[in-house]
Amino acid sequence: MTTLIHQATIVNEGEQYIGSVLIKDNCIAAIMRGTETGDITADHIIDAKGQYLIPGCIDDHVHFRDPGLTHKADMHTESRAAARGGITSVMDMPNCNPQTTTIETLEAKFADAKEKCLVNHSFYLGATTDNIEEVRRVDPKTVCGVKLFMGSSTGGMLVDQDERIEAIFSESPNIIALHCEDQNIISANTAKYKEETASDDPDVSYHPLIRSEEACYQSTAKAVVLAKKTGAKIHIMHISTARELELLQQGDIKDKQITAEVCLPHLYYTDADYATYGTRIKCNPAVKSAADRDALRQALRNGLIDVIGTDHAPHLPADKVGGSLKAASGIPTIQYVLPAMLELADEGIITLTEVVEKMAHNPAILYKVKERGFIREGYRADLVLVKPDASHTVSTEEIQSKCAWSPFEGHTFNWDITHTWVNGHAVYANGKFDESVKGERMEFHGEL
DSSP states (O other): OEEEEEEEEEEETTEEEEEEEEEETTEEEEEEESSOOTTOOOSEEEEOTTOEEEEOEEEEEEOOOTTTOTTTOOHHHHHHHHHHTTEEEEEEOSOSSSOSOSHHHHHHHHHHHHHHOSSEEEEOEEOOTTOHHHHHHOOTTTOOOEEEESSTTSTTOBOOOHHHHHHHHHHOSSOEEEEOOOHHHHHHHHHHHHHHHTOSSOOGGGHHHHSOHHHHHHHHHHHHHHHHHHTOOEEEOSOOOTGGGGGOOOSOGGGOSEEEEEEHHHHHOOGGGHHHHGGGGOOSSOOOOHHHHHHHHHHHHHTSOOEEEOOBOOOOGGGGOSSTTTSOOOBOOTTTHHHHHHHHHHTTSSOHHHHHIIIIIHHHHHTTBTTOSSOOTTSBOOEEEEESSOOEEOOTTTTTOSOOOOTTTTOEESOEEEEEEETTEEEEETTEEOOSSOOOBOOBOOOO
């Protein structure tokens, strides 16, 4: 089976040019610059003139709620959302039920995903205070990484003792993805604002005061010190403050020991938006000030931040009832992140080539993903066709999601994803899904 994507504006590896791409079976067979394709023929020809063809995006940070929390979402529903949003590969977190803290539970998730997940996938092994033997057993050629919660985002997986963190840093054969918030600071802030407001559940506007800049900074600073001591390769997830940027490294991502991710809510919203959106923008770490948001945007441009992720975290609407303590933290964003970032490119906040770099190229480089993240001959045909000036509203109804409360729900974007190919299969095309072929288990080059 062959498909020719004809006369698209190809955005890849820092360039934009008119060209065509030939898909044969599951791979990119040919890339042709210009408007001519010679004597190439194909079973299907897509006229992509006026549209942009980019590599399929790789989301290094999702919570698909499977297994055990499937009343909120599951591997099938959320991989549909990913495909709708131009995300062709995902890396899923271990805080499900049972938690993914053993090789046995890890492989069970892979077996389940093989039957249900429409996009390519990998899963983190969760580090705990007592599973160092499991951490040692992780195969970096078949597993994306180890996840360590240095803040109490999830009960039962908090690791905040220096000696335990250092042991995990020293022993992990794989990259370590970190949630950095200091629990002692959070606990002290919680007590302070409960007393100040005379409430067991202060208004959600207190969320960035409870899960404060200081809580983020102190935890991230500790991680950086221990990484430098042990030589561990760490990836600090969902950076949310300007102050943390002081701890990061500039330079080529291939040469960095310490890398960082920023997520859509922290690039898009500020603490002023709690008045409008309430708990719909409640996430951990908290959305903070406009100065923090603007510094994070600038850090994307200057190379301090390497990757854009989502921290996609579905909840039922009932879970979001409450304030800064009782309402669940987490926002479903995976179907919105690419059109939202393209809108920021329209505003001049980031360039189109930088969007592709941070959402496709850099995750592939950082995690050493095999044959994905770039438009290159011989690579897997993970591709996304996007249409500008589309005025399209992405809804949860079209992806059959259980979570219609996202702050992006009902937003009309200037860009629309018209096609998403996963391994050469058009899983999404012009409003329709083809679920006949599932995504693949991602593979990695392995060496740190």
